[in-house]
Amino acid sequence: MAQLPSRASTSTSNAVAAKKPSISVRGRCVPHTEDSRFRVEVGYHAELIAVFKSIASKNYDPATKMWNFSLEDYQQLMEEAASIASVSLRPLEGMEVVDVASCRPSNSAVLGALLKLCSGWQKPGATLQGQCILVSPNKFEVDVGYNVDVIAAFKQMPTSSYDMKTRKWSFSLEDFKKAHYFPYPVDLLGGIAAVEVEPLPRAVIQAFSASFDGTEARSFDVPKADLSAIEPSLTNSLMPFQREGVNFAVFKQGRLLLADDMGLGKTVQAICIAAYYRNEWPLLVVAPSSVRFTWAEAFRRWLPSLSPDCINVVVKAKDNLRSGLVNIVSYDLLSRMDKQQPGDPFNVLIMDESHFLKNIKTARCKAALPLLKAAKRVILLSGTPAMSRPCELYTQILAVRPNLFPRYHDFGMRYCDAKQTNWGWDYSGSSNLGELKLLLEESLMLRRLKSEVLSQLPAKQRKVVTVTIDGICARMKAALSAAAKELSKEHRNKTEEKEALLIFYNRTSEAKLQAIMEYITDMLECGREKFLVFAHHKLVLDHISCELGKKNVPFIRIDGATPSLERQQLCDKFQNSAKTCVAVLSITAANMGITLHSADLVIFAELFWNPGVLIQAEDRVHRIGQTKSVNIHYLVAKGTADDHLWPMIQGKMNVLQQVGLSESNFSDNAVSASFHSKDPKQRSIMEMFQRSFTAEDDMDEAMLLEAADDWDNAPPEDTS
Numbered sequence: 001m002a003q004l005p006s007r008a009s010t011s012t013s014n015a016v017a018a019k020k021p022s023i024s025v026r027g028r029c030v031p032h033t034e035d036s037r038f039r040v041e042v043g044y045h046a047e048l049i050a051v052f053k054s055i056a057s058k059n060y061d062p063a064t065k066m067w068n069f070s071l072e073d074y075q076q077l078m079e080e081a082a083s084i085a086s087v088s089l090r091p092l093e094g095m096e097v098v099d100v101a102s103c104r105p106s107n108s109a110v111l112g113a114l115l116k117l118c119s120g121w122q123k124p125g126a127t128l129q130g131q132c133i134l135v136s137p138n139k140f141e142v143d144v145g146y147n148v149d150v151i152a153a154f155k156q157m158p159t160s161s162y163d164m165k166t167r168k169w170s171f172s173l174e175d176f177k178k179a180h181y182f183p184y185p186v187d188l189l190g191g192i193a194a195v196e197v198e199p200l201p202r203a204v205i206q207a208f209s210a211s212f213d214g215t216e217a218r219s220f221d222v223p224k225a226d227l228s229a230i231e232p233s234l235t236n237s238l239m240p241f242q243r244e245g246v247n248f249a250v251f252k253q254g255r256l257l258l259a260d261d262m263g264l265g266k267t268v269q270a271i272c273i274a275a276y277y278r279n280e281w282p283l284l285v286v287a288p289s290s291v292r293f294t295w296a297e298a299f300r301r302w303l304p305s306l307s308p309d310c311i312n313v314v315v316k317a318k319d320n321l322r323s324g325l326v327n328i329v330s331y332d333l334l335s336r337m338d339k340q341q342p343g344d345p346f347n348v349l350i351m352d353e354s355h356f357l358k359n360i361k362t363a364r365c366k367a368a369l370p371l372l373k374a375a376k377r378v379i380l381l382s383g384t385p386a387m388s389r390p391c392e393l394y395t396q397i398l399a400v401r402p403n404l405f406p407r408y409h410d411f412g413m414r415y416c417d418a419k420q421t422n423w424g425w426d427y428s429g430s431s432n433l434g435e436l437k438l439l440l441e442e443s444l445m446l447r448r449l450k451s452e453v454l455s456q457l458p459a460k461q462r463k464v465v466t467v468t469i470d471g472i473c474a475r476m477k478a479a480l481s482a483a484a485k486e487l488s489k490e491h492r493n494k495t496e497e498k499e500a501l502l503i504f505y506n507r508t509s510e511a512k513l514q515a516i517m518e519y520i521t522d523m524l525e526c527g528r529e530k531f532l533v534f535a536h537h538k539l540v541l542d543h544i545s546c547e548l549g550k551k552n553v554p555f556i557r558i559d560g561a562t563p564s565l566e567r568q569q570l571c572d573k574f575q576n577s578a579k580t581c582v583a584v585l586s587i588t589a590a591n592m593g594i595t596l597h598s599a600d601l602v603i604f605a606e607l608f609w610n611p612g613v614l615i616q617a618e619d620r621v622h623r624i625g626q627t628k629s630v631n632i633h634y635l636v637a638k639g640t641a642d643d644h645l646w647p648m649i650q651g652k653m654n655v656l657q658q659v660g661l662s663e664s665n666f667s668d669n670a671v672s673a674s675f676h677s678k679d680p681k682q683r684s685i686m687e688m689f690q691r692s693f694t695a696e697d698d699m700d701e702a703m704l705l706e707a708a709d710d711w712d713n714a715p716p717e718d719t720s
């Protein structure tokens with residue numbers, strides 16, 4: 001049996017002395033040629049480079065192979081460098097010395113040693129593997145199988161506690177310092193050859209350094225920002241939670257992911273945060289193309305002192321991206337303006353609907369990343385930062401805190417349940433979601449739910465309405481069952497499988513046309529004054545519009561073909577005219593950036609595979625200003641692709657809920673149970689749906705949308 005250190009032998013001084021990290025890289029800060037800058041003369045060290053890259057004012061000089069920075073960032077750089085145990089930087093002469101010891105009394109040694117544990121903990125011969133997981137801001141758990149030596153080691157920890165229910169041991173972070181207890185359990189277990197315990201990730205240790213230390217202010221003690229320089233008409237309009245949002249942003253030095261629920265006023269908060277940094281403008285707002293003009297309108301409303309001439313909405317790729325004090329551009333246009341980008345960096349950047357950045361391989365993300373890297377203030381906005389799974393958060397984390405997870409693989413291993421497959425690594429899963437939620441909230445994300453901050457906002461009621469397709473003609477029935485049969489076959493490859501799914505989805509839209517219109521007619525006849533109808537296929541949108549026209553029902557329609565400028569006018573018409581009672585909306589083109597809360601009913605004529613998009617669409621009515629209880633009706637037809645889409649939506653939603661990114665629960669509806677098919681053949685189709693639509697979602701979406709367009713452009717089939 002391995003010899004365990006006795007409690008007496010782990011007195012603080014001995015343990016720390018024994019574990020004192022050795023410094024492998026020494027460097028120094030010296031004044032740079034340019035005024036108000038300094039450079040760091042130091043040899044190569046990967047972690048230190050990651051710190052350098054995270055500093056807003058960084059600049060690399062290829063001639064000298066040295067990094068230089070603005071003096072404004074001196075304190076931040078020295079503090080971050082101090083947390084790397086093996087690095088020592090001599091302070092800048094003549095500058096106020098950053099007394100790391102006084103910043104983090106006794107913490108830096110502990111922290112440095114903890115960070116050192118993040119590498120080299122693997123034991124190739126270990127037969128029992130475990131993992132440390134953060135379970136609250138000051139507590140972590142060790143998830144490891146039974147081993148008598150491990151239990152003995154755990155019992156030596158002063159704060160250890162055993163949960164009989166979960167059968168897990170947990171320990172306090174803060175007591176590391178308080179109890180002068182060192183080393184960490186991973187080290188304590190170091191002597192047990194058969195056991196390997198993965199420590200907390202480096203990002204967690206850095207983000208929660210205050211908890212190890214217990215002296216620094218934690219983010220819930222966010223100080224009140226001084227907003228006196230901002231025009232009072234704006235600051236006085238802020239609701240208390242919005243004011244807290246601005247405080248948080250200033251506390252985080254203007255770098256954050258504001259992930260408030262849809263409709264909580266992220267726009268006004270972002271404008272106020274940007275206004276706080278007004279002396280660093282020009283400002284760039286990157287938004288989906290459909291909401292560019294809504295942004296311009298919001299600046300005029302909230303910052304009336306800003307001359308309208310200063311607002312530049314970019315509409316063509318050859319327009320000047322930098323001609324205004326406030327510049328607004330769409331993601332797609334930005335990716336076509338690459339040539340213009342080498343210019344002065346934008347110091348202040350707002351990225352609306354930042355989940356648009358979820359795939360690093362897309363042109364829009366590639367175009368945005370250099371701007372994000374160069375910007376000093378990065379304000380990301382999204383009510384749904386991840387639409388279906390944690391890997392979608394990575395680029396947003398990288399944009400706000402580049403040094404938290406410089407390597408995607410590390411993030412993937414920890415939070416995406418990364419698995420090696422024949423085709424490479426698969427990061428589409430999820431793991432340690434509780435820890436990820438804590439980490440995001442501590443380091444970069446602020447998310448408030450409507451239920452928390454708007455007690456007066458009425459509830460949202462969801463209902464699954466089973467519609468029948470019994471009335472469809474025999475030919476269509478045959479086509480639908482052929483599509484279902486085709487899907488249940490063995491497929492040679494994923495492309496074939498997806499094609500079969502698409503055909504089934506498209507056939508479903510045709511089959512539902514009649515039932516959808518019957519339901520809408522019922523709603524009109526039973527006196528529903530105003531409601532939204534969302535659909536995905538053009539065929540369905542056209543059918544609804546045409547039938548409403550025949551019935552002389554005034555309606556508006558917003559789809560992918562509606563010009564951005566017209567969208568706001570149509571919304572105003574719907575909001576202000578009592579006569580306009582239906583809004584016919586495309587799920588993909590009208591799910592964001594618009595307010596239609598004069599209605600209190602939303603009907604989904606079709607389902608969509610991405611639950612984030614559905615929730616966004618629902619929240620066009622469930623937002624500030626809504627006074628009535630909101631009803632959402634999902635029309636689901638048995639015997640169609642809906643049987644499979646609905647359980648898939650529920651599954652994805654559960655993952656988002658665990659990471660705190662959705663309070664919406666699609667599974668609490670009693671009706672939903674009936675959509676889990678018991679037929680083993682159908683079940684396998686459902687699994688196929690899940691498989692096909694979980695990997696490479698972007699590709700799927702593009703492919704699906706394209707396929708749906710092709711389908712829509714084909715002559716409609718007889719629906720009688």
Ligand SMILES: Nc1ncnc2c1ncn2[C@@H]1O[C@H](COP(=O)(O)OP(=O)(O)OP(=O)(O)O)[C@@H](O)[C@H]1O
Binds near residue numbers: 242260262267
């Ligand atoms: N402090 C405020 N005073 C008055 N109206 C407000 C305030 N904050 C927000 N609103 C209004 O609430 C509505 C929702 O705000 P906004 O569109 O900014 O929400 P959001 O969080 O960006 O939503 P989404 O994520 O859906 O885009 C808008 O009509 C906005 O004008």
